[in-house]
Amino acid sequence: MSRLGTLGARLYRGEVGYDFVAKRKIWYGISILITITAIVGLAVRGLNMGIEFSGGAAFNTPATSVSADAAKETAESSSGHTAVVQKMGDKTLRIQVSELTPEQSRKTQDALAKKLGVPTQKINTDIVGPSWGDEIANKAWQGLAIFMILVVIYLAIAFEWRMALAALIALIHDLTITVGVYALVGFEVTPGTVIGLLTILGYSLYDTVVVFDGLKESAKDITKQTRFTYSEIANRSLNGTLVRSINTTVVALLPVAGLLFIGGGFLGAGMLNDISLALFVGLAAGAYSSIFIATPLVADLKERDPQMKALTQRVKAKRAAQSAKADSAQDDQETTEDEPQDASPAGVVGQRRQTEGRKGKRR
Structure with missing residues:
Protein backbone atom coordinates (compact mmCIF):
# COMPACT_ATOMS: atom_id res chain seq x y z
CA MET A 1 0.00 0.00 0.00
CA GLY A 50 -20.79 38.17 -23.81
CA ILE A 51 -23.07 39.13 -26.63
CA GLU A 52 -25.34 36.21 -25.74
CA PHE A 53 -26.38 38.22 -22.67
CA SER A 54 -25.87 41.84 -23.68
CA GLY A 55 -26.71 41.60 -27.37
CA GLY A 56 -24.44 42.54 -30.27
CA ALA A 57 -22.63 40.91 -33.14
CA ALA A 58 -19.93 38.27 -33.54
CA PHE A 59 -17.70 38.31 -36.64
CA ASN A 60 -15.84 35.14 -37.64
CA THR A 61 -13.03 35.73 -40.12
CA PRO A 62 -11.24 33.26 -42.39
CA ALA A 63 -7.59 32.39 -41.75
CA THR A 64 -5.60 35.60 -41.84
CA SER A 65 -2.21 37.05 -41.02
CA VAL A 66 -3.76 40.22 -39.59
CA SER A 67 -3.00 40.51 -35.88
CA ALA A 68 -5.70 40.46 -33.23
CA ASP A 69 -4.78 44.00 -32.13
CA ALA A 70 -5.20 45.36 -35.67
CA ALA A 71 -8.57 43.65 -36.06
CA LYS A 72 -9.69 44.98 -32.68
CA GLU A 73 -8.73 48.53 -33.61
CA THR A 74 -10.64 48.29 -36.90
CA ALA A 75 -13.76 46.89 -35.23
CA GLU A 76 -13.77 49.54 -32.50
CA SER A 77 -13.18 52.47 -34.86
CA SER A 78 -15.95 51.38 -37.22
CA SER A 79 -18.52 50.44 -34.56
CA GLY A 80 -17.79 52.95 -31.80
CA HIS A 81 -17.94 50.18 -29.18
CA THR A 82 -15.41 48.05 -27.35
CA ALA A 83 -14.49 44.86 -29.19
CA VAL A 84 -13.25 41.53 -27.83
CA VAL A 85 -11.00 39.54 -30.19
CA GLN A 86 -10.14 35.88 -29.77
CA LYS A 87 -7.46 34.23 -31.88
CA MET A 88 -8.52 30.71 -32.74
CA GLY A 89 -6.26 27.74 -33.36
CA ASP A 90 -6.65 27.73 -37.16
CA LYS A 91 -5.46 31.37 -37.46
CA THR A 92 -9.00 32.64 -37.68
CA LEU A 93 -10.36 35.47 -35.54
CA ARG A 94 -13.59 35.84 -33.61
CA ILE A 95 -14.48 39.46 -32.98
CA GLN A 96 -17.36 40.31 -30.66
CA VAL A 97 -18.86 43.76 -30.30
CA SER A 98 -21.72 44.39 -27.87
CA GLU A 99 -24.79 46.57 -28.34
CA LEU A 100 -24.64 46.91 -32.12
CA THR A 101 -27.57 47.76 -34.35
CA PRO A 102 -27.96 45.86 -37.66
CA GLU A 103 -26.71 48.94 -39.55
CA GLN A 104 -23.61 49.20 -37.34
CA SER A 105 -23.00 45.48 -37.79
CA ARG A 106 -22.96 45.78 -41.58
CA LYS A 107 -20.60 48.76 -41.35
CA THR A 108 -18.23 46.85 -39.07
CA GLN A 109 -18.36 43.78 -41.32
CA ASP A 110 -17.38 45.87 -44.35
CA ALA A 111 -14.50 47.49 -42.42
CA LEU A 112 -13.14 44.13 -41.29
CA ALA A 113 -13.39 42.66 -44.80
CA LYS A 114 -11.45 45.64 -46.16
CA LYS A 115 -8.81 45.31 -43.43
CA LEU A 116 -8.34 41.58 -44.06
CA GLY A 117 -8.49 41.96 -47.84
CA VAL A 118 -11.29 39.47 -48.32
CA PRO A 119 -14.82 39.72 -49.75
CA THR A 120 -17.49 40.86 -47.30
CA GLN A 121 -19.37 37.56 -47.51
CA LYS A 122 -16.28 35.78 -46.16
CA ILE A 123 -16.88 37.45 -42.80
CA ASN A 124 -19.57 35.39 -41.07
CA THR A 125 -21.71 37.61 -38.86
CA ASP A 126 -24.00 36.44 -36.03
CA ILE A 127 -26.31 39.10 -34.62
CA VAL A 128 -27.85 38.62 -31.18
CA GLY A 129 -30.67 40.88 -30.01
CA PRO A 130 -30.62 42.27 -26.46
CA SER A 131 -34.05 40.79 -25.66
CA GLN A 313 -20.37 19.21 29.75
CA ARG A 314 -20.53 15.47 30.53
CA VAL A 315 -17.50 14.76 28.36
CA LYS A 316 -15.51 17.56 30.02
CA ALA A 317 -16.58 16.41 33.50
CA LYS A 318 -15.54 12.83 32.76
CA ARG A 319 -12.19 13.92 31.40
CA ALA A 320 -11.62 16.18 34.41
CA ALA A 321 -12.37 13.25 36.74
CA GLN A 322 -10.03 10.97 34.81
CA SER A 323 -7.35 13.62 34.85
CA ALA A 324 -7.73 14.13 38.60
CA LYS A 325 -7.59 10.37 39.16
CA ALA A 326 -4.47 10.09 37.02
CA ASP A 327 -2.83 12.98 38.91
CA SER A 328 -3.69 11.34 42.25
CA ALA A 329 -2.23 8.02 41.12
CA GLN A 330 0.90 9.79 39.94
CA ASP A 331 1.25 11.61 43.29
CA ASP A 332 0.90 8.29 45.19
CA GLN A 333 3.55 6.75 42.98
CA GLU A 334 5.91 9.67 43.54
CA THR A 335 5.32 9.47 47.33
CA THR A 336 6.12 5.77 47.33
CA GLU A 337 9.29 6.37 45.39
CA ASP A 338 10.37 9.12 47.84
CA GLU A 339 10.06 6.86 50.98
CA PRO A 340 13.35 5.48 52.55
CA GLN A 341 14.44 2.13 51.18
CA ASP A 342 14.64 0.51 54.72
CA ALA A 343 11.09 1.46 55.75
CA SER A 344 9.49 -1.76 54.62
CA PRO A 345 12.15 -4.12 56.04
CA ALA A 346 12.08 -2.31 59.38
CA GLY A 347 8.35 -2.86 59.64
CA VAL A 348 8.75 -6.50 58.82
CA VAL A 349 11.43 -6.90 61.46
CA GLY A 350 9.25 -5.21 64.05
CA GLN A 351 6.44 -7.56 63.29
CA ARG A 352 8.72 -10.54 63.60
CA ARG A 353 10.04 -9.37 67.04
CA GLN A 354 6.48 -8.92 68.20
CA THR A 355 5.74 -12.47 67.16
CA GLU A 356 8.82 -13.81 68.89
CA GLY A 357 7.88 -11.99 72.09
CA ARG A 358 4.46 -13.61 72.08
CA LYS A 359 6.03 -16.98 71.56
CA GLY A 360 8.32 -16.35 74.55
CA LYS A 361 5.38 -15.61 76.85
CA ARG A 362 3.68 -18.83 75.82
CA ARG A 363 6.76 -20.76 76.77
Whole structure:
Protein backbone atom coordinates (compact mmCIF):
# COMPACT_ATOMS: atom_id res chain seq x y z
CA MET A 1 0.00 0.00 0.00
CA SER A 2 1.26 3.48 -0.87
CA ARG A 3 2.08 6.04 1.78
CA LEU A 4 -0.99 8.04 0.86
CA GLY A 5 -3.15 4.93 1.16
CA THR A 6 -1.60 4.10 4.54
CA LEU A 7 -2.21 7.65 5.72
CA GLY A 8 -5.81 7.46 4.54
CA ALA A 9 -6.35 4.21 6.47
CA ARG A 10 -4.85 5.72 9.62
CA LEU A 11 -6.98 8.83 9.25
CA TYR A 12 -10.09 6.68 8.80
CA ARG A 13 -9.32 4.66 11.95
CA GLY A 14 -8.65 7.83 13.93
CA GLU A 15 -5.01 6.95 14.66
CA VAL A 16 -3.84 10.30 13.28
CA GLY A 17 -5.68 13.45 12.35
CA TYR A 18 -5.72 17.20 12.08
CA ASP A 19 -8.16 19.23 14.14
CA PHE A 20 -9.90 21.20 11.40
CA VAL A 21 -12.98 21.95 13.49
CA ALA A 22 -11.11 23.40 16.46
CA LYS A 23 -9.35 25.90 14.15
CA ARG A 24 -12.50 26.86 12.30
CA LYS A 25 -12.14 30.57 13.10
CA ILE A 26 -8.95 30.65 11.03
CA TRP A 27 -10.71 29.06 8.05
CA TYR A 28 -13.66 31.40 8.43
CA GLY A 29 -11.31 34.37 8.39
CA ILE A 30 -9.54 33.16 5.24
CA SER A 31 -12.86 32.53 3.47
CA ILE A 32 -14.21 35.95 4.42
CA LEU A 33 -11.04 37.60 3.11
CA ILE A 34 -11.22 35.73 -0.21
CA THR A 35 -14.94 36.44 -0.55
CA ILE A 36 -14.48 40.17 0.13
CA THR A 37 -11.73 40.28 -2.51
CA ALA A 38 -14.04 38.59 -5.02
CA ILE A 39 -16.91 40.97 -4.24
CA VAL A 40 -14.64 44.04 -4.53
CA GLY A 41 -13.33 42.79 -7.86
CA LEU A 42 -16.87 42.21 -9.05
CA ALA A 43 -17.97 45.69 -7.94
CA VAL A 44 -14.95 47.51 -9.38
CA ARG A 45 -14.37 45.72 -12.67
CA GLY A 46 -17.70 44.07 -13.25
CA LEU A 47 -18.36 41.07 -15.49
CA ASN A 48 -17.43 41.05 -19.14
CA MET A 49 -20.78 39.87 -20.44
CA GLY A 50 -20.79 38.17 -23.81
CA ILE A 51 -23.07 39.13 -26.63
CA GLU A 52 -25.34 36.21 -25.74
CA PHE A 53 -26.38 38.22 -22.67
CA SER A 54 -25.87 41.84 -23.68
CA GLY A 55 -26.71 41.60 -27.37
CA GLY A 56 -24.44 42.54 -30.27
CA ALA A 57 -22.63 40.91 -33.14
CA ALA A 58 -19.93 38.27 -33.54
CA PHE A 59 -17.70 38.31 -36.64
CA ASN A 60 -15.84 35.14 -37.64
CA THR A 61 -13.03 35.73 -40.12
CA PRO A 62 -11.24 33.26 -42.39
CA ALA A 63 -7.59 32.39 -41.75
CA THR A 64 -5.60 35.60 -41.84
CA SER A 65 -2.21 37.05 -41.02
CA VAL A 66 -3.76 40.22 -39.59
CA SER A 67 -3.00 40.51 -35.88
CA ALA A 68 -5.70 40.46 -33.23
CA ASP A 69 -4.78 44.00 -32.13
CA ALA A 70 -5.20 45.36 -35.67
CA ALA A 71 -8.57 43.65 -36.06
CA LYS A 72 -9.69 44.98 -32.68
CA GLU A 73 -8.73 48.53 -33.61
CA THR A 74 -10.64 48.29 -36.90
CA ALA A 75 -13.76 46.89 -35.23
CA GLU A 76 -13.77 49.54 -32.50
CA SER A 77 -13.18 52.47 -34.86
CA SER A 78 -15.95 51.38 -37.22
CA SER A 79 -18.52 50.44 -34.56
CA GLY A 80 -17.79 52.95 -31.80
CA HIS A 81 -17.94 50.18 -29.18
CA THR A 82 -15.41 48.05 -27.35
CA ALA A 83 -14.49 44.86 -29.19
CA VAL A 84 -13.25 41.53 -27.83
CA VAL A 85 -11.00 39.54 -30.19
CA GLN A 86 -10.14 35.88 -29.77
CA LYS A 87 -7.46 34.23 -31.88
CA MET A 88 -8.52 30.71 -32.74
CA GLY A 89 -6.26 27.74 -33.36
CA ASP A 90 -6.65 27.73 -37.16
CA LYS A 91 -5.46 31.37 -37.46
CA THR A 92 -9.00 32.64 -37.68
CA LEU A 93 -10.36 35.47 -35.54
CA ARG A 94 -13.59 35.84 -33.61
CA ILE A 95 -14.48 39.46 -32.98
CA GLN A 96 -17.36 40.31 -30.66
CA VAL A 97 -18.86 43.76 -30.30
CA SER A 98 -21.72 44.39 -27.87
CA GLU A 99 -24.79 46.57 -28.34
CA LEU A 100 -24.64 46.91 -32.12
CA THR A 101 -27.57 47.76 -34.35
CA PRO A 102 -27.96 45.86 -37.66
CA GLU A 103 -26.71 48.94 -39.55
CA GLN A 104 -23.61 49.20 -37.34
CA SER A 105 -23.00 45.48 -37.79
CA ARG A 106 -22.96 45.78 -41.58
CA LYS A 107 -20.60 48.76 -41.35
CA THR A 108 -18.23 46.85 -39.07
CA GLN A 109 -18.36 43.78 -41.32
CA ASP A 110 -17.38 45.87 -44.35
CA ALA A 111 -14.50 47.49 -42.42
CA LEU A 112 -13.14 44.13 -41.29
CA ALA A 113 -13.39 42.66 -44.80
CA LYS A 114 -11.45 45.64 -46.16
CA LYS A 115 -8.81 45.31 -43.43
CA LEU A 116 -8.34 41.58 -44.06
CA GLY A 117 -8.49 41.96 -47.84
CA VAL A 118 -11.29 39.47 -48.32
CA PRO A 119 -14.82 39.72 -49.75
CA THR A 120 -17.49 40.86 -47.30
CA GLN A 121 -19.37 37.56 -47.51
CA LYS A 122 -16.28 35.78 -46.16
CA ILE A 123 -16.88 37.45 -42.80
CA ASN A 124 -19.57 35.39 -41.07
CA THR A 125 -21.71 37.61 -38.86
CA ASP A 126 -24.00 36.44 -36.03
CA ILE A 127 -26.31 39.10 -34.62
CA VAL A 128 -27.85 38.62 -31.18
CA GLY A 129 -30.67 40.88 -30.01
CA PRO A 130 -30.62 42.27 -26.46
CA SER A 131 -34.05 40.79 -25.66
CA TRP A 132 -32.76 37.30 -26.41
CA GLY A 133 -29.73 37.93 -24.19
CA ASP A 134 -31.97 39.10 -21.33
CA GLU A 135 -34.08 35.97 -21.70
CA ILE A 136 -31.01 33.74 -21.52
CA ALA A 137 -29.76 35.56 -18.40
CA ASN A 138 -33.15 35.22 -16.70
CA LYS A 139 -33.31 31.51 -17.51
CA ALA A 140 -29.83 31.03 -16.05
CA TRP A 141 -30.81 32.77 -12.79
CA GLN A 142 -34.02 30.76 -12.58
CA GLY A 143 -32.14 27.50 -13.09
CA LEU A 144 -29.64 28.45 -10.38
CA ALA A 145 -32.41 29.39 -7.91
CA ILE A 146 -34.35 26.16 -8.56
CA PHE A 147 -31.17 24.12 -8.11
CA MET A 148 -30.43 25.79 -4.76
CA ILE A 149 -33.96 25.21 -3.46
CA LEU A 150 -33.95 21.55 -4.46
CA VAL A 151 -30.55 21.00 -2.86
CA VAL A 152 -31.65 22.54 0.43
CA ILE A 153 -34.86 20.49 0.50
CA TYR A 154 -33.06 17.24 -0.29
CA LEU A 155 -30.31 17.76 2.30
CA ALA A 156 -32.84 18.78 4.94
CA ILE A 157 -34.76 15.55 4.35
CA ALA A 158 -31.75 13.25 3.95
CA PHE A 159 -29.75 14.75 6.82
CA GLU A 160 -31.02 17.75 8.80
CA TRP A 161 -31.61 21.48 8.37
CA ARG A 162 -28.22 22.44 9.85
CA MET A 163 -26.38 20.41 7.23
CA ALA A 164 -28.60 21.85 4.50
CA LEU A 165 -27.82 25.38 5.67
CA ALA A 166 -24.07 24.67 5.85
CA ALA A 167 -24.09 23.18 2.35
CA LEU A 168 -26.01 26.19 1.00
CA ILE A 169 -23.49 28.62 2.53
CA ALA A 170 -20.63 26.59 1.05
CA LEU A 171 -22.28 26.71 -2.40
CA ILE A 172 -22.76 30.48 -2.22
CA HIS A 173 -19.11 30.75 -1.11
CA ASP A 174 -17.94 28.76 -4.16
CA LEU A 175 -20.11 30.70 -6.61
CA THR A 176 -19.00 34.07 -5.22
CA ILE A 177 -15.33 33.19 -5.54
CA THR A 178 -15.76 31.84 -9.08
CA VAL A 179 -17.68 34.91 -10.28
CA GLY A 180 -15.15 37.19 -8.56
CA VAL A 181 -12.28 35.47 -10.35
CA TYR A 182 -14.11 35.97 -13.65
CA ALA A 183 -14.36 39.68 -12.91
CA LEU A 184 -10.70 39.98 -11.91
CA VAL A 185 -9.39 37.97 -14.87
CA GLY A 186 -11.71 39.66 -17.36
CA PHE A 187 -12.86 36.50 -19.11
CA GLU A 188 -16.06 36.82 -21.08
CA VAL A 189 -19.23 35.42 -19.55
CA THR A 190 -20.95 33.16 -22.08
CA PRO A 191 -23.49 30.31 -21.94
CA GLY A 192 -20.44 28.07 -21.49
CA THR A 193 -19.70 29.93 -18.27
CA VAL A 194 -23.21 29.23 -17.01
CA ILE A 195 -22.78 25.55 -17.85
CA GLY A 196 -19.50 25.52 -15.93
CA LEU A 197 -21.09 27.21 -12.90
CA LEU A 198 -23.95 24.72 -12.79
CA THR A 199 -21.48 21.86 -13.12
CA ILE A 200 -19.29 22.93 -10.21
CA LEU A 201 -22.30 23.00 -7.91
CA GLY A 202 -22.55 19.24 -8.22
CA TYR A 203 -18.83 18.78 -7.62
CA SER A 204 -18.96 21.09 -4.63
CA LEU A 205 -21.80 19.12 -3.08
CA TYR A 206 -20.18 15.75 -3.72
CA ASP A 207 -17.43 15.96 -1.08
CA THR A 208 -19.74 17.76 1.34
CA VAL A 209 -22.39 15.05 1.15
CA VAL A 210 -19.77 12.32 1.60
CA VAL A 211 -18.54 13.93 4.82
CA PHE A 212 -22.09 14.58 6.03
CA ASP A 213 -23.06 10.96 5.42
CA GLY A 214 -20.16 9.71 7.51
CA LEU A 215 -20.93 12.28 10.19
CA LYS A 216 -24.58 11.24 10.32
CA GLU A 217 -23.58 7.61 10.83
CA SER A 218 -20.94 8.43 13.46
CA ALA A 219 -23.24 10.75 15.39
CA LYS A 220 -26.00 8.16 15.77
CA ASP A 221 -26.82 7.73 19.48
CA ILE A 222 -24.14 10.28 20.29
CA THR A 223 -25.82 11.33 23.54
CA LYS A 224 -25.49 7.81 24.95
CA GLN A 225 -21.70 8.07 25.20
CA THR A 226 -19.32 10.42 26.99
CA ARG A 227 -16.09 9.87 25.05
CA PHE A 228 -16.42 12.52 22.32
CA THR A 229 -18.22 15.79 21.74
CA TYR A 230 -20.09 16.46 18.51
CA SER A 231 -17.27 18.65 17.20
CA GLU A 232 -14.74 15.88 17.81
CA ILE A 233 -16.89 13.32 16.01
CA ALA A 234 -17.33 15.77 13.12
CA ASN A 235 -13.57 16.21 12.94
CA ARG A 236 -13.01 12.44 12.93
CA SER A 237 -15.51 12.05 10.08
CA LEU A 238 -13.76 14.81 8.15
CA ASN A 239 -10.34 13.23 8.61
CA GLY A 240 -11.76 9.87 7.56
CA THR A 241 -12.71 11.22 4.14
CA LEU A 242 -9.85 13.71 3.76
CA VAL A 243 -7.60 11.64 1.50
CA ARG A 244 -10.57 10.58 -0.61
CA SER A 245 -11.58 14.23 -1.10
CA ILE A 246 -8.04 15.21 -2.05
CA ASN A 247 -7.72 12.34 -4.54
CA THR A 248 -11.03 13.04 -6.27
CA THR A 249 -10.31 16.77 -6.46
CA VAL A 250 -6.84 16.32 -7.93
CA VAL A 251 -8.08 13.78 -10.48
CA ALA A 252 -10.88 16.16 -11.52
CA LEU A 253 -8.59 19.21 -11.67
CA LEU A 254 -5.96 17.64 -13.95
CA PRO A 255 -8.12 17.32 -17.11
CA VAL A 256 -9.75 20.70 -16.41
CA ALA A 257 -6.29 22.27 -16.14
CA GLY A 258 -5.48 20.71 -19.51
CA LEU A 259 -8.57 22.35 -21.01
CA LEU A 260 -7.74 25.72 -19.47
CA PHE A 261 -4.01 26.01 -20.03
CA ILE A 262 -3.51 23.89 -23.14
CA GLY A 263 -6.84 23.97 -24.94
CA GLY A 264 -7.69 27.56 -24.11
CA GLY A 265 -4.19 29.01 -23.82
CA PHE A 266 -2.14 27.36 -26.56
CA LEU A 267 -4.82 26.16 -28.99
CA GLY A 268 -6.89 29.31 -28.69
CA ALA A 269 -10.23 27.57 -28.27
CA GLY A 270 -12.37 30.39 -26.87
CA MET A 271 -15.32 28.38 -25.57
CA LEU A 272 -12.94 26.14 -23.63
CA ASN A 273 -11.74 29.16 -21.67
CA ASP A 274 -15.25 29.97 -20.53
CA ILE A 275 -16.07 26.48 -19.31
CA SER A 276 -12.67 25.42 -18.00
CA LEU A 277 -12.02 28.53 -15.88
CA ALA A 278 -15.37 28.13 -14.12
CA LEU A 279 -14.67 24.44 -13.55
CA PHE A 280 -11.10 24.95 -12.35
CA VAL A 281 -11.87 27.69 -9.85
CA GLY A 282 -15.13 26.07 -8.77
CA LEU A 283 -13.57 22.65 -8.14
CA ALA A 284 -10.76 24.14 -6.06
CA ALA A 285 -13.18 26.33 -4.10
CA GLY A 286 -15.57 23.40 -3.62
CA ALA A 287 -12.84 21.16 -2.19
CA TYR A 288 -11.82 23.96 0.18
CA SER A 289 -15.38 24.70 1.33
CA SER A 290 -16.28 21.06 1.96
CA ILE A 291 -13.28 20.66 4.28
CA PHE A 292 -12.86 24.07 5.89
CA ILE A 293 -16.37 25.58 5.75
CA ALA A 294 -19.25 23.09 5.58
CA THR A 295 -18.26 20.60 8.30
CA PRO A 296 -16.94 23.16 10.84
CA LEU A 297 -20.10 25.21 10.27
CA VAL A 298 -22.29 22.17 10.98
CA ALA A 299 -20.34 21.58 14.20
CA ASP A 300 -20.84 25.23 15.17
CA LEU A 301 -24.59 25.05 14.60
CA LYS A 302 -24.96 21.66 16.27
CA GLU A 303 -23.02 22.64 19.39
CA ARG A 304 -25.72 25.23 20.12
CA ASP A 305 -28.29 22.49 20.59
CA PRO A 306 -29.13 21.93 24.33
CA GLN A 307 -28.49 18.19 24.07
CA MET A 308 -25.05 18.78 22.53
CA LYS A 309 -24.25 21.37 25.20
CA ALA A 310 -25.15 18.84 27.90
CA LEU A 311 -23.05 16.20 26.15
CA THR A 312 -20.07 18.54 26.02
CA GLN A 313 -20.37 19.21 29.75
CA ARG A 314 -20.53 15.47 30.53
CA VAL A 315 -17.50 14.76 28.36
CA LYS A 316 -15.51 17.56 30.02
CA ALA A 317 -16.58 16.41 33.50
CA LYS A 318 -15.54 12.83 32.76
CA ARG A 319 -12.19 13.92 31.40
CA ALA A 320 -11.62 16.18 34.41
CA ALA A 321 -12.37 13.25 36.74
CA GLN A 322 -10.03 10.97 34.81
CA SER A 323 -7.35 13.62 34.85
CA ALA A 324 -7.73 14.13 38.60
CA LYS A 325 -7.59 10.37 39.16
CA ALA A 326 -4.47 10.09 37.02
CA ASP A 327 -2.83 12.98 38.91
CA SER A 328 -3.69 11.34 42.25
CA ALA A 329 -2.23 8.02 41.12
CA GLN A 330 0.90 9.79 39.94
CA ASP A 331 1.25 11.61 43.29
CA ASP A 332 0.90 8.29 45.19
CA GLN A 333 3.55 6.75 42.98
CA GLU A 334 5.91 9.67 43.54
CA THR A 335 5.32 9.47 47.33
CA THR A 336 6.12 5.77 47.33
CA GLU A 337 9.29 6.37 45.39
CA ASP A 338 10.37 9.12 47.84
CA GLU A 339 10.06 6.86 50.98
CA PRO A 340 13.35 5.48 52.55
CA GLN A 341 14.44 2.13 51.18
CA ASP A 342 14.64 0.51 54.72
CA ALA A 343 11.09 1.46 55.75
CA SER A 344 9.49 -1.76 54.62
CA PRO A 345 12.15 -4.12 56.04
CA ALA A 346 12.08 -2.31 59.38
CA GLY A 347 8.35 -2.86 59.64
CA VAL A 348 8.75 -6.50 58.82
CA VAL A 349 11.43 -6.90 61.46
CA GLY A 350 9.25 -5.21 64.05
CA GLN A 351 6.44 -7.56 63.29
CA ARG A 352 8.72 -10.54 63.60
CA ARG A 353 10.04 -9.37 67.04
CA GLN A 354 6.48 -8.92 68.20
CA THR A 355 5.74 -12.47 67.16
CA GLU A 356 8.82 -13.81 68.89
CA GLY A 357 7.88 -11.99 72.09
CA ARG A 358 4.46 -13.61 72.08
CA LYS A 359 6.03 -16.98 71.56
CA GLY A 360 8.32 -16.35 74.55
CA LYS A 361 5.38 -15.61 76.85
CA ARG A 362 3.68 -18.83 75.82
CA ARG A 363 6.76 -20.76 76.77
